[in-house]
Amino acid sequence: MRIGDAVSTYRGDETIFRTQTQKIWMGILVIALILFPFISSPYMLFLGCMVGIAVISATGLNILVGLTGQISLGHGGFMGVGAYSAVWLADTFGMSLALTLPLAGIMTALVGMVVGLPSLRVKGLYLAIATMAASVILHFIFVHWESVTGGNRGFNLQNAAIFNIKLDSDFRMYFIIIPLAVLAVLGTRNLLRTRIGRAFIAIRDRDISAEVLGVNLLKYKLMSFGLSSFYAGCAGALWAYFFKIVTPESFPFETSIFYLAAIIVGGMGTVLGPILGAAFMTLVPEMLKLMTELVGPILPNAQVLLSPVKGMVFGLLIVGFLLFEPHGLCELWRRIQRFFRIWPFKT
């Protein structure tokens, strides 16, 4: 049970992990993450990788929507750009992941900044529509620019390698995805300690005041779009490496909605939120699948119902969280922590 913290330097106040307990828990988490692929079933390893990719993408979207307050319905399209870029670079030039990943990220960031230009003129719904339009245009390009994207058939990734190690198993991909996810989260946390994070939040809360105080709205809004798209592009690239194929249907419009739901359910604007949200929204459909199999013998129709029920549960989660827990799972977690902080003493 923690009663305040004993911090005596400014530097101590600014660190991420302040107490000894927190550092120990982090250490345990790191060890658990490293051991996970050795002790888990193939299915769980698969899920672990999926969650990792989702965390990177959700964290990116959170920077744009949760921290900077810009609504974007184009996230799926950005992931697609990253995926296609990575695959094209890998197969056309024989580059390894070490190059294709950051390059795909940068290309996506550039696209993201162009898509973000309307944010300088419009807000709210209009920006949402503009990003949705961008997403549709990107999808159109994916389907019709056959020479680069392979059209509806998609693009098969032949050369998935890093530094000459072939990335042909989930096991190996895990050790690429998870460290990158950790970096992504830490990067966001670091941003919040500097003037860039503050500028983003100021734009979200009251952009006119931010401007008066010297925050260049053009620069920071585009930076936010760019950074968020970079994350999405990397996540998309990893996705392509993981599945070894990318098609226009890999990242439909629903993907953008999925990630918005993930950050809402997890808790917008927090660092923990996108992690919880991404994990939750990825695992819930899998659990529903499991439940369907369990219920199968009793309800023979269950398989047919799975798809609509998945949709309904998805919608119910969004509506439910927005109505009852608008700050998401993150807030729920904090409430539990607070409860246990005084638990033995509370009657």
Added chain:
Amino acid sequence: MTDTILELEGITLSFGGLTALSDVSFKVPKGKITTIVGPNGAGKTSLFNSISGFYKPQAGKIYFKGKDISRLNPPARAKLGLARSFQNIALFRGMTVIDNIKLGAHSHLKTGLLSALFYMGKARKEEMALREKVETKIIDFLEIDHIRNLPVASLAYGLQKRIELARALAIEPQVLLLDEPVAGMNREEKEDMARFIIDLNREWGVTILMVEHDMGMVMDISDKVVVLNFGRLIAKGSAEDVKNDPEVIKAYLGSGNVSDLRQRLGVETIEG
């Protein structure tokens, strides 16, 4: 003869058919406290908005440290050292007190995206230096160290106004525009704020230009007073001079002359 740090020359501002300011000219002496007063609707906030750059006057010029800033936008004026607080508190509700204050210093910082993401070397050093400076110069000075990590949304009105002042200070301004700094405060809070303003002026040498209604405070702390009425400047000088100026008295209290009143209202006399 003290220097003039801010000078207004012939400022005229109209919105459609309504003239908010009419040929307003005055000088703001450096290192002193100047207050703008006037009845409601006199144009005080319009004047402020013109000085900080939100409104573009149809005529007239504004000089800051001798340079013509009439064409500059608000962020540019802020960068030159002209800071401003707002009447409705414009704090960032999603941040803590200290983050709000640090945001004020935004334009003085240099951290770029890459070093921010990794928070190494340059970024860390700059942040620590900023923290040091904000703590010693602003937080200690305004006595808000006990609330520095609290979210601003949870604080009382008086404290929020003080944090707004703190944030304006982080800009390291040379001229601070305070828009009704003690509006809505109780007696104690007003005295605290007045003390801070005086300290700012005497100890840090910041030139203060305020808009204020509380006459007691205006008389107590102002070095120079400028009176507006119906968009015109009707008096300027020391607090004492202005208090006894017949035009000022007429503006606030009326002259006691009925035909004068009728003339102002444009009303026909009912009986001869």
Added chain:
Amino acid sequence: MDWPFFIESSIAGVATGALYSLVALGFVIIYKATKVINFAIGEIMMLSAYLFLTFAGTFGWHPFVALPLAVIGGGLLGGIIEKTIIRPMLGEPPISVIMVTIGLSNILVGSAQVLWGGGPRVLPSFLPKQPIFIGDLYISSKLAYSALIAVCILACYLIYFRFSRGGVALRATASDQAASFSMGISVPKVFNFAWIFGCMAAALAGVLVSASGGLSPYSGGMALSILVVVIFGGLDSIAGALIGGLFVGWIETLAGALWGGEYKMLAIFTLLTFVLVLKPHGLFGTKEIERL
């Protein structure tokens, strides 16, 4: 240029546009009163069509009984949604409200799939079938009659909102909630009323559209075109909804007729892009001014 084909397509487009105008009107009523962008309006159209299917098909009632009932059903659904989901979200940031209606649309699609199965259905026919000819030009009679009904109902709505107490209350609330409240207008009731009436318009359009085009749980997807209509016309403009509906319907149908179905979406998205770049608040919408 095959002029007869062009004119035929144009007429068909304008007729479709009349239906769009009807839905857009419903959308604008909801937006004007509650400032909510109802992304689930397509699903309400879809569910109302399913209600008609059940009443006229499964229960075998006469279409002229089933239709009003389906419309009322759609309206009631809107009222329930407003009371349970939208009202609590008052004052929340725009993204939350947008996501709530998107979540809602997912729930409605899932419900439709569960209740009626995922396959496409055909509505019991109730509109005259023989094709109409103006000179040599052919018009699908279903479409023509649907458009006619839509126009009549649009006129009724406009008259009602201009002259009745309910309509005045709605316009008052749309322009200033606090003032309306102090004048004795029950603002919550107006909210509910707006949703019911708005959804009724959408419901009718939903049945009519499905009468021509078939029905499936995914029929709500046509709301995308409606979104373009209201952005084009202005979110809070009734005139914009009417004119926008006709225009977008015309452009969309023409694009599909001249270049193929795939180009319908491209056409309306290009239109959308133009609007967003040139006049983001739409032809007749009011620009939001932010106070300092």
